[in-house]
Amino acid sequence: MSVVVDNIGLLVTHDAERPERRGAALVIDSGRIAWVGDSSDAPAADEKVDAGGRCVIPGFVDSHSHVIFAGDRAEEFDARMGGRAYEAGGIRRTVGLTRGATDDQLQDNAARLVAEARAQGTTTMETKSGYGLTVADELRSVRVAASLTDEVTFLGAHVIPEGSDRDDYIDLVVGEMLEACAPHVRWIDVFCETGAFTVDESRHILNAGIARGLGARVHAGQLGESGAVLLAVELSAASVDHCTFLSEGDVEALAGSSTVATLLPGAEFSTRQPYSDARRLLDAGVTVALASDCNPGSSFTTSLPFCIALAVREMGMTPAEALRAATLSGARALRRADIGHLSVGAQADVVILDAPSYVHFAYRPGVPLIHRVLTPRP
Structure with missing residues (x-):
């Protein structure tokens, strides 16, 4: 089953060419990142997750x-x-x-x-x-x-x-x-x-x-x-x-x-x-x-x-x-190339924050900021 995570305010991919994107979306298919791009170009998928303008980071x-x-x-x-x-x-x-x-x-x-x-x-x-x-x-x-x-x-x-x-x-x-x-x-x-x-x-x-x-x-x-x-x-x-x-x-x-x-x-x-x-x-x-x-x-x-x-x-x-x-x-x-980033082909360990930016981890210390964790792991 494919999942599109849409309406991402700030997406951190750690991709070498473009490590951060605004107004982004990504598609998960078979436990992997299958597509990353602008929200306006997001393809259809079996399920849609609306990030609500939140920040999305790798697990x-x-x-x-x-x-x-x-x-x-x-x-x-x-x-x-x-x-x-x-x-x-x-x-x-x-x-x-x-x-x-x-x-x-x-x-x-x-x-x-x-x-x-x-x-x-x-x-x-x-x-x-x-x-x-x-x-x-x-x-x-x-x-x-x-x-x-x-x-x-x-x-x-x-x-x-x-x-x-x-x-x-x-x-x-x-x-x-x-x-x-x-x-x-x-x-x-x-x-x-x-x-x-x-x-x-x-x-x-x-x-x-x-x-x-x-x-x-x-x-x-x-x-x-x-x-x-x-x-x-x-x-x-x-x-x-x-x-x-x-x-x-x-x-x-x-x-x-x-x-x-x-x-x-x-x-x-x-x-x-x-x-x-x-x-x-x-x-x-x-x-x-x-x-x-x-x-x-x-x-x-x-x-x-x-x-x-x-x-x-x-x-x-x-x-x-x-x-x-x-x-x-x-x-x-851990000498792993498949995790820690959200580039195409990476394992789909996706974390949606209850914040517009990862800066909030230090800006709002001690406050629960994890909205949702998406991962193929059990």
């Missing part, structure tokens, strides 16, 4: 989340707001809660968060394991994730579990755990930070995943500068995520690479860390994406509109740059 692409978990860490957040510094160790609390949850509890919580994100315009959502840290718990985590999204990441290298020998655990990650999880995932990731994994350990773990045919992603630069960004570039990782603390060499390396710098302003908001300097990266020619980092410890939000508002206010991005980062560049962080 958000959230390329970094952790929604397979149980419980929350509200007490930890409260303590941080009272002055306690953020540290990676809180992950172990969620590991304990996740191990104690049933499969149905993990499934229901993750599905609720994915639905919450969808209601806010997210039509593609990557998510990771990493709160199980045993073979059985990581395997059930990636199975739950794979029931909700095609973009699943194995993050057995989140932290060393409490009571585990460091070398033995890394051997488990690159051996039996990777063997069990690899058939259910597309990506491998490592938390390469103080309190988690070193650069050399991360290289070893990522190379094991790459040898199994998985793409690489890296957590880096959240707590301080390290060699993790250069490692990501060395391994041609699809993305390096956080990028709060970067050296000049890091920025230069990213600018000369295909690795996307994925910024996570929700984490800075929730941990009171300095915000990433998006302006510095963009001016250097780095591809910058925005993602939610939805997790119970350091960024418990599924709202990319909220992240866009933070990026504009705190990270030096224009509204147009922030929208692009949350759509087209998010797709690049």
Whole structure:
């Protein structure tokens, strides 16, 4: 069945020749964008959707989340707001809660968060394991994730579990755990930070995943500068995520690479860390994406509109740059060419706003601005 979305006040396609159109229409057929043009030229279709002069954008692409978990860490957040510094160790609390949850509890919580994100315009959502840290718990985590999204990441290298020998655990990650999880995932990731994994350990773990045919992603630069960004570039990782603390060499390396710098302003908001300097990266020619980092410890939000508002206010991005980062560049962080834009042939992930412009994400922060989400996804 074909659908024409007509009477669009402002259409954002991210098409290279004409990224925005006014007075526009588009046609969806078989789950793809089949036609884009002026409203006055719109062809007939089986169904018509009147956008009522509203702004229409591509669905958000959230390329970094952790929604397979149980419980929350509200007490930890409260303590941080009272002055306690953020540290990676809180992950172990969620590991304990996740191990104690049933499969149905993990499934229901993750599905609720994915639905919450969808209601806010997210039509593609990557998510990771990493709160199980045993073979059985990581395997059930990636199975739950794979029931909700095609973009699943194995993050057995989140932290060393409490009571585990460091070398033995890394051997488990690159051996039996990777063997069990690899058939259910597309990506491998490592938390390469103080309190988690070193650069050399991360290289070893990522190379094991790459040898199994998985793409690489890296957590880096959240707590301080390290060699993790250069490692990501060395391994041609699809993305390096956080990028709060970067050296000049890091920025230069990213600018000369295909690795996307994925910024996570929700984490800075929730941990009171300095915000990433998006302006510095963009001016250097780095591809910058925005993602939610939805997790119970350091960024418990599924709202990319909220992240866009933070990026504009705190990270030096224009509204147009922030929208692009949350759509087209998010797709690049997943190495996807079929999403994040509304050009002919793209997947028909169409979001109609309750606003005349995407500028309203930052202009009216915290206000629900999603009128309707059209997508072929279930």
